[in-house]
Amino acid sequence: MRTFLCTLDGIPIDSVYDPAAAVYETLPDASPPPSRDLVFVIAHGFTGDVDRPHVRRVAGVLRGYGAVVTFSFRGHGRSGGRSTVGDKEVLDLAAAVEWARGLGHTRVVTVGFSMGGSVVLRHAALYGGTDAVVSVSAPARWYYRGTAPMRRLHWLVTRPEGRLVGRYGLRTRIHHRDWDPVPLSPVQAVPEIAPTPLLIVHGDRDGYFPLDHPRMLAEAAGDHGELWIEAGMGHAEHAAGDALMARIGHWSVSAAG
Secondary structure (H helix, E strand, O other), X not given: OEEEEEOOOOOEEEEEEEOOOOHHHOOOOOOOOOOOXXXXXXXXXXXXXXXXXXXXXXXXXXXXXXXXXEEOOOOEOOOXXXXXXXXXXXXXXXXXXXXXXXXXXXXXXXXXXXXXXXXXXXXXXXXXXXXXXXXXXXXXXXXXXXXXXXXHHHHHHHOHHHHHHHHHHOOEOEOOOOOOOOOOOHHHHHHHOOOOOEEEEEEOOOOOOOOHHHHHHHHHHHHHEEEEEEOOOOOHHHHOOHHHHHHHHHHHHHHOO
């Protein structure tokens, strides 16, 4: 099922719903069988969209554990508006979670990657309404420029010529205005998520955010958070292999009650 959702600020969001896989479709190690009341809402990374192969692959694995809602953040793919790189995107996720609930699912797990990983944290802190949260490859703090990929990303976002590259080269329309006010940072959001179960996943070869980011998030989470440092893993959806996504599926089924 594919539709456009409308956010509270009037942005149309391209969204796709995939029901849980039939038992005979699931991965051999999927146990228990896919849940009909559980839905995953996937928040992709910056420059991704609902039709990207890596987003579809992630959705395909998680269908072995429950239904899946995927969507394109504002400014990405066929969605309207312009990207605010993690600020107003909480409204996009809120619309997707509300849609998932409206489809009859009683348990909702949000799973975010990179920018989407920061969005699921802020959404859970500001809006609630989820039964478990999984944040993969997320930053802990804003304005980080400590790695070459993040310096390139800041050029893409802050310079007019960078935004042209984003629009025509990466299918991502980026807003030209600075944040005002600066949104709640991920590490500030994390303590507000409790008692909702939280899983933080990060690769030890992440080229964007070094390991102090997930460790800061885990420290802020305290006892209600769990941290997985994945050996050999790079950044976000591209690096999150099927085996890791299956483990996340297993964790979510248990954590969401």
